[in-house]
Amino acid sequence: MYAQMVKTDGACVKSLEDMEPQERAFQERIDAGQKIEPKEWMPEGYRKTLVRQISQHAHSEIVGQLPEGNWITRAPTLERKAILLAKVQDEAGHGLYLYCAAETLGISRDEMYEQLHCGKAKYSSIFNYPTLSWADIGAIGWLVDGAAIMNQVPLQRCSYGPYARAMVRICKEESFHQRQGFDVLAKMVKGTPAQKAMVQDALDRWWWPSLMMFGPSDDASVHSAQSMAWKIKQNSNDELRQKFVDQTVPQADYLGLTVPDPELKWNEAKGGYDFGQPDWKEFFEVIAGNGPCNAERLGARRKAWDDGAWFREGLAAHATKAEQRRTAGQAAG
Amino acid sequence: MSSEWPLWEVFIRGQHGLNHRHVGSLHAPDAEMAIHNARDVYTRRNEGVSIWVVRSTDITASVPSEKGPLFDPSNSKVYRHPTFFDVPEEVGHM
Numbered sequence A: 001m002y003a004q005m006v007k008t009d010g011a012c013v014k015s016l017e018d019m020e021p022q023e024r025a026f027q028e029r030i031d032a033g034q035k036i037e038p039k040e041w042m043p044e045g046y047r048k049t050l051v052r053q054i055s056q057h058a059h060s061e062i063v064g065q066l067p068e069g070n071w072i073t074r075a076p077t078l079e080r081k082a083i084l085l086a087k088v089q090d091e092a093g094h095g096l097y098l099y100c101a102a103e104t105l106g107i108s109r110d111e112m113y114e115q116l117h118c119g120k121a122k123y124s125s126i127f128n129y130p131t132l133s134w135a136d137i138g139a140i141g142w143l144v145d146g147a148a149i150m151n152q153v154p155l156q157r158c159s160y161g162p163y164a165r166a167m168v169r170i171c172k173e174e175s176f177h178q179r180q181g182f183d184v185l186a187k188m189v190k191g192t193p194a195q196k197a198m199v200q201d202a203l204d205r206w207w208w209p210s211l212m213m214f215g216p217s218d219d220a221s222v223h224s225a226q227s228m229a230w231k232i233k234q235n236s237n238d239e240l241r242q243k244f245v246d247q248t249v250p251q252a253d254y255l256g257l258t259v260p261d262p263e264l265k266w267n268e269a270k271g272g273y274d275f276g277q278p279d280w281k282e283f284f285e286v287i288a289g290n291g292p293c294n295a296e297r298l299g300a301r302r303k304a305w306d307d308g309a310w311f312r313e314g315l316a317a318h319a320t321k322a323e324q325r326r327t328a329g330q331a332a333g
Numbered sequence B: 001m002s003s004e005w006p007l008w009e010v011f012i013r014g015q016h017g018l019n020h021r022h023v024g025s026l027h028a029p030d031a032e033m034a035i036h037n038a039r040d041v042y043t044r045r046n047e048g049v050s051i052w053v054v055r056s057t058d059i060t061a062s063v064p065s066e067k068g069p070l071f072d073p074s075n076s077k078v079y080r081h082p083t084f085f086d087v088p089e090e091v092g093h094m
């Protein structure tokens, strides 16, 4: 998802009996549905895993602005431009809420930026694909934000208070994102044959990467079991992927589009669709940094950070001077 | 040079005459910028009519491990709640 394949600390899930009293009390609070708050005692593995997960999520929001930002200057109307600007600005906000949540666990903002810029930290694979046409902007809102919502809604109930509260804010804003994307496509499919073809082409390119957002199957994974015990992950990747497909296919039908999966078929018995697997080799390549736009995305982030250095330093210097003037004035007065 | 802007806690008064409420935090070089940034980060949809910002380092918090000694004493004082007292039905609303 926005945090894909987060490595969980902890070799296996311990039973309550095997825990030291402090850890046991902690786990019992989680089991009882209580929130864990900053500065409270927590196992080091819980803290580290959350730092990884929340910072990865934050990085995804921030890097996720880039593919859409590509079309702000080329939106077809002033209204679409204003809407896209507002959407991208929301994503910046999402990144900031999440960075703050991660900081409550003892990592600094600069450290997180550093991890992103040096390539050590991951962000969602989806943002390493190019936005080639205006229809891609529609497809991102509809599919990518749609997939993000699937994942983020249950995270509102996660055990770590600041993360859960950030997710509540984010979820309130996401449905605007998905609807504006769907609206772009709904208009385009009623346009010329060329415009409709553009929408189909966008779906063809974004469908599989969207399914990859949920990450590979993790039903048998120890990481996933531990994260679930800690309630920082609520559903398995396959579960969420299934939900996403079931919700999205009828919407594609409504738009008159063909989902590019020959194996896609309604399964009456399970009450959901059967569908094919994405190319996981491609997924691991993208995660490893070899996707179509990885270098461009990281390059843009680094450049923004470096080019903004004089501005950050200038404002800091101004603040220091104003503070000195204020204290000097107080001393004299 | 890595000199991170200080962290500020943001409090916002919603539309309905409520108290300012903590909504999150952000980094800014000074109080004035913190207010500007808080406007953009936390009130993009009319969530507030007033913003307070406080430097995070200026907040003194109670210690989580002292929750017991701090709050337990009020547990036994149930008479502080009106429901502790029986009011005969004939007396009417009180």
Ligand SMILES: [Fe+2]
Pocket (backbone or CB within 6 Å): A061, A090, A091, A094, A170
């Ligand atoms: Fe977002």
Ligand SMILES: [Fe+2]
Pocket (backbone or CB within 6 Å): A061, A064, A091, A144, A145, A148
């Ligand atoms: Fe997003």
Ligand SMILES: [Fe+2]
Pocket (backbone or CB within 6 Å): A091, A145, A148, A174, A177
């Ligand atoms: Fe979004």
